[in-house]
Amino acid sequence: MAPIWSPQLFLLYLTIKLSKHMSKNVVIVGAGVAGINAATKLVDNNYEGKITIIDMGKDPYNRLPEEVMTGMLGAGGWSDGKLTYHTSIGGHLSKYCGEEKAMELFDQVINNFKRFHPKPEEVQCSNPVAEPDFIKPYFGLRLFPVWHVGTDYLHEIGKNWYDYLVDNGVEFYWETKVTDIDFDTQELYCDWNTPKETIKYDKLIFGVGKSGIDFGKQLAEKYNLPTEPKPVQIGVRFEAPQKHFQKLIDISYDFKLYRKYEDKGVSLRSFCTNNNAAYVAVEETYGDHSYNGHAKKDESFRNDMTNFGILMEVRGIDKPFEWSRNVVNKLQKDGTGLYYSPSREPSQTSEGVEVSSVKVDTMHHISKAMQPYFWYIVDFIEDMKKVFPTLKDDWGIYVPEVKYLSPEPLVDYTNLALTEYPNVHFVGDALSARGITVSGAQGTYVAEAILEDNKKVRTFKNKTIAV
Numbered sequence: 001m002a003p004i005w006s007p008q009l010f011l012l013y014l015t016i017k018l019s020k021h022m023s024k025n026v027v028i029v030g031a032g033v034a035g036i037n038a039a040t041k042l043v044d045n046n047y048e049g050k051i052t053i054i055d056m057g058k059d060p061y062n063r064l065p066e067e068v069m070t071g072m073l074g075a076g077g078w079s080d081g082k083l084t085y086h087t088s089i090g091g092h093l094s095k096y097c098g099e100e101k102a103m104e105l106f107d108q109v110i111n112n113f114k115r116f117h118p119k120p121e122e123v124q125c126s127n128p129v130a131e132p133d134f135i136k137p138y139f140g141l142r143l144f145p146v147w148h149v150g151t152d153y154l155h156e157i158g159k160n161w162y163d164y165l166v167d168n169g170v171e172f173y174w175e176t177k178v179t180d181i182d183f184d185t186q187e188l189y190c191d192w193n194t195p196k197e198t199i200k201y202d203k204l205i206f207g208v209g210k211s212g213i214d215f216g217k218q219l220a221e222k223y224n225l226p227t228e229p230k231p232v233q234i235g236v237r238f239e240a241p242q243k244h245f246q247k248l249i250d251i252s253y254d255f256k257l258y259r260k261y262e263d264k265g266v267s268l269r270s271f272c273t274n275n276n277a278a279y280v281a282v283e284e285t286y287g288d289h290s291y292n293g294h295a296k297k298d299e300s301f302r303n304d305m306t307n308f309g310i311l312m313e314v315r316g317i318d319k320p321f322e323w324s325r326n327v328v329n330k331l332q333k334d335g336t337g338l339y340y341s342p343s344r345e346p347s348q349t350s351e352g353v354e355v356s357s358v359k360v361d362t363m364h365h366i367s368k369a370m371q372p373y374f375w376y377i378v379d380f381i382e383d384m385k386k387v388f389p390t391l392k393d394d395w396g397i398y399v400p401e402v403k404y405l406s407p408e409p410l411v412d413y414t415n416l417a418l419t420e421y422p423n424v425h426f427v428g429d430a431l432s433a434r435g436i437t438v439s440g441a442q443g444t445y446v447a448e449a450i451l452e453d454n455k456k457v458r459t460f461k462n463k464t465i466a467v
């Protein structure tokens with residue numbers, strides 16, 4: 001017999017239905033910068049539901065220095081700790097939420113890093129203002145503020161931040177790799193040695209960063225997720241004694257030189273400059289080595305070196321992801337990347353061992369692997385020699401440095417949820433970020449959307465009950 005619908009019965013029905021859909025259980029895959037900032041926003045706002053974070057790396061008390069990409073705060077937890085403060089740097093944010101909101105989200109992320117910093121007064125902002133004349137004939141110079149946290153404090157920050165989240169009821173699963181996700185049944189599969197139940201979610205925040213790039217791709221293929229097109233970003237990590245660059249460093253600590261070849265679809269920029277205590281770091285992606293950099297803050301690590309990426313962005317390459325992987329693979333020798341210098345040897349890591357690389361005598365092999373693009377980089381270096389006349393042959397390059405821009409899934413710009421799965425939110429490098437501030441801000445943005453969603457449901461539920 002069909003039920004007799006009175007208005008009260010209908011509202012009761014709605015209430016039950018809505019209660020079921022209240023976003024109680026948030027599961028975050030990846031304890032990286034994005035995931036941790038998302039959880040913090042939820043906790044700070046007394047989110048009622050359960051918050052679970054799953055990460056294949058280790059908690060901050062057990063994470064080792066060589067575990068560069070995984071564990072508490074992800075790649076950001078063992079990075080050079082430079083928080084860029086401009087919407088044109090570090091990936092996409094303002095395209096989703098506008099300039100003003102983006103800056104407000106950046107502030108929240110920077111405040112979190114200060115809040116859990118053992119010496120917050122040491123977090124300082126460099127804010128250069130003018131482009132010097134000696135650069136102008138050769139390069140553009142992008143100037144923007146950077147908050148410097150210091151690599152050596154990141155572990156302490158990680159511990160303080162972790163304790164705060166645990167004390168506020170966040171549940172962590174460490175050394176647990178999520179191997180599959182069923183978006184339809186809303187459950188996660190993990191690589192547990194002993195069979196355990198799957199983990200269910202109401203809302204999923206997917207923040208696996210660069211170390212989870214394959215996983216993101218696997219899901220995109222499995223669910224045939226629509227994506228936005230991406231260019232290739234590849235180049236070298238350049239290293240030289242700091243004295244050659246000092247007059248520019250005095251103006252801008254993390255300077256960004258750039259130039260564009262509009263007609264060729266190629267642009268170049270110096271990327272992520274490290275000074276004073278600057279170390280080249282090896283990254284491992286897909287089993288291949290590529291390079292990045294660290295800056296330590298403690299004086300005891302000072303080596304008076306400068307390193308930065310020289311990255312090319314190339315548009316119009318068919319299958320850019322496959323192309324970059326293939327080039328990176330060609331640039332491997334004896335299980336590691338290459339080093340070329342007209343006069344120097346590879347330098348040492350902060351642990352005192354030589355940066356893993358095979359020294360080559362000429363740039364011939366590099367040029368062949370990056371065909372036809374490597375000469376843009378050579379040209380860039382030649383012009384740096386003109387701008388910084390003492391540089392001459394006193395430099396070296398570690399090859400390759402690469403930014404794998406994973407295909408960006410198409411998301412709802414208001415909450416970064418997949419267009420076809422509105423309770424699955426992509427954040428950080430797994431979406432479109434390339435840096436700490438943007439990743440953290442995307443996590444915060446999603447958490448705000450979840451809180452807002454909850455508020456709406458709760459208000460409506462209260463109203464219906466009140467009726």
Ligand SMILES: Cc1cc2nc3c(=O)[nH]c(=O)nc-3n(C[C@H](O)[C@H](O)[C@H](O)COP(=O)(O)OP(=O)(O)OC[C@H]3O[C@@H](n4cnc5c(N)ncnc54)[C@H](O)[C@@H]3O)c2cc1C
Nearest residue numbers: 030032033034056074075076082178209212428429435436
């Ligand atoms: C050496 C180095 C230096 C850097 N320096 C800077 C810098 O100074 N400034 C800056 O802005 N950016 C820097 N970056 C980039 C920055 O660290 C990243 O952009 C940022 O950390 C991305 O945040 P995320 O949360 O998206 O991912 P991540 O911070 O990378 O975190 C992702 C987390 O997901 C986990 N994970 C991955 N796959 C799975 C899975 N299947 N199951 C469970 N867990 C999984 C990983 O263990 C990791 O902890 C640096 C990167 C590196 C490698």
